[in-house]
Amino acid sequence: MTDLIARLGEAIGASHVLTDPHDLASYSVDWRGAYRGTPLAVVRPGSTAEVSEVVRLAHDSGVAIVPQGGNTGMCGGAVPSDDGSQLVLSLNRMRAIRSLDAGSATITAEAGVVLQELQSAAESVGMLFPVSLAAEGSCTVGGNISTNAGGTAVLRYGMMRAQVLGLEVVLPDGRVWDGLRSLRKDNTGLDLKQLFIGAEGTLGVVTAAVLALQPATPSRATAWVSLPSVSAAASLLSVLREHAGDWLSTWELVSRPALELVVAHGVPDPLTSEADWFGLVELAGPAGADVGSALEDALGAAVEADLVLDAAIAGSASQRTGLWSLRERVSEAQESLGPTIKHDVSVAISSLDDLVSRLAPALEAALPGVRPVIYGHVGDGNLHYNLSRPASLDPDEFLAHAAQLSTLVHDATVALGGSISAEHGLGSGKAATAASYKSDVEVDLMRAVKQALDPAGLMNPGKVLPLQ
Structure with missing residues (x-):
């Protein structure tokens, strides 16, 4: 493999081909420390052309590639095997916003752009990129697409898949598919981009994407509520939609044990309810929208219907941040156990x-x-x-x-x-585990797609589909 390492250095610069164990450490383990591996090397291309050359060289050498973005995944999807045979292909040098078209409400971003950077770019032209999740300060566009990320606004805007208009992908043999189209309608055959969204790098390497933007929602109304049951939480959704319509962007659930952990870590609970379940609801609308009245009306109706026991509505930006902390800090607080x-x-x-x-x-x-x-x-x-x-x-x-x-x-x-x-x-x-719950037909179809695009099985092997 020494020859491959040398050729990779010639292709993208030796300083971007990491082989020292100290340099490899952060690329070899997921953020939770639950999955660990040993990469042959870490390659850090800086352009689509360089990604293409890296993938071609690896393909010709029969070496597997593990694409990696912000490495914030929960299931080991971006961690290499532990036998030192796989290249980690990091996209973190590809950080360009290639274009931002407010008129068309689109943004074209490279795979290494951090989600928070993408959100800020949208805000700079008075628009919104709606995908939001706890790791947004470090997760990347390529990883969000490859895992079809969700988050707290799926209720209103859908998952990452719903935001993707076009993709640029390096295929397993090194060819580049340029599907960077910003069309809302294109009925000229198979929608190829859908193959790569949620495929976790097993069918190719996403290098850039055209993403849809949404109108900004500066008017916010946020409440923390106590609930008699999970059934009430589900029923409350209809009440919230009836009173808030499309302004409803978030409806989150937190159990009492989860809340108690967060409170023990210093986040104050504005309610004194002994309920077993709690929720965070937020309405978001354009400037001047009376989201506050809509939220008060919805919660009033919910109380009358015995769906809500008590509620605290944020009266300021700092109070809103405090209410969100009750939901967002659960995972962090649980680590203490x-x-x-x-x-x-x-x-x-x-x-x-x-x-x-x-x-x-x-x-x-x-x-x-x-x-x-x-x-x-x-x-x-x-x-x-x-x-x-x-x-x-x-x-x-x-x-x-x-x-x-x-x-x-x-x-x-x-x-x-x-x-x-x-x-x-x-x-x-x-x-x-997922394969064991799927029908033989589903697994066969997934394997057929994998075989068609990656017959050598070199793209993130063992991820999504178990090795045969």
Whole structure:
């Protein structure tokens, strides 16, 4: 492989081909420390032409490539194998906003652009890029597309897939597909970009994208509410839509154990309710929109219908930030309990209560004292059903139960017609599990697409689909 390393250095500059173990460290492990690997090298091309040359050289040498963006994934999708045979292809030098067209409401960005930078660019012309998630300060456009990222505004704007108008992709043999079109309508055949959205780099390397922008929503109204049940949270969605219409952008759910963790880490709870469930609701509209009145009317109707027990409405920007912290800091706070068994599942909104009701006794029976820390997105049926260890169990003993507990969560989800991965993708961590729940026809179709585009199996092998 020495010859390949030398040729890669000639193609993109030796300083951008990293082989020293110290330099490789941050590219070899995911942000949670849950997945680790050993790359042959890390290559950092600075242009689409350089990505193309890197992929061509690797293809000709029979070396697998693992594309990597901000490395904020939850399932090991951007981590190489541990045998030192795979190249990590980092897109973090490709940080250009190629164009920003306010008239067409589009932005063309390279794969390494950080999501927060993209949001700021949209704001600079008075517009909005609506995808928002906790990792937005470090996750990248290419990774968001490759995992079909979700976030807190899916209810109103859809997932990353809904924002993508066109793509530029380096194919597994090094050829470049230029699909950077900003058309809202193009009915001239297969919509090829859809193959690469959510494929986690297994079919090619996304190097740039044309993304849709939305009108800015400077008027905000935000509330933190206590709820009698998950069923009430699901029913409240209809009330919020009735009173707020398209202004409804966020409807999030937090369980009491999750809230208590956040409060223990210094975030004040504005309510004194002893409820088991809580929620964050936000309306967002154009300048001058009376979102505050709409929110008050909706919550008033919800209280009368016994769907909301109590509510606190933000009266300032700082109060809004405080309410959002109650939701956004759950994952961080849970880390204080030690290792977490994470689940990212989705069901029909009307089945959320059924899912939670089924799982609580089943998990307790399997591991007495296990602590569910549940939060997520009511508006799209997605719960992060995370599990922390019983206080009496040490971390290694707890993790020994991971497969059993995850099977319970996944079986219950699939029994309700749900998905075991709503927005985090599959990576290597869930590839085999997802395949086990799919029909033979689905798996065969996915393998056929993989074979057609990547017959040598060199693009992020073992991710999304298990190795045969």
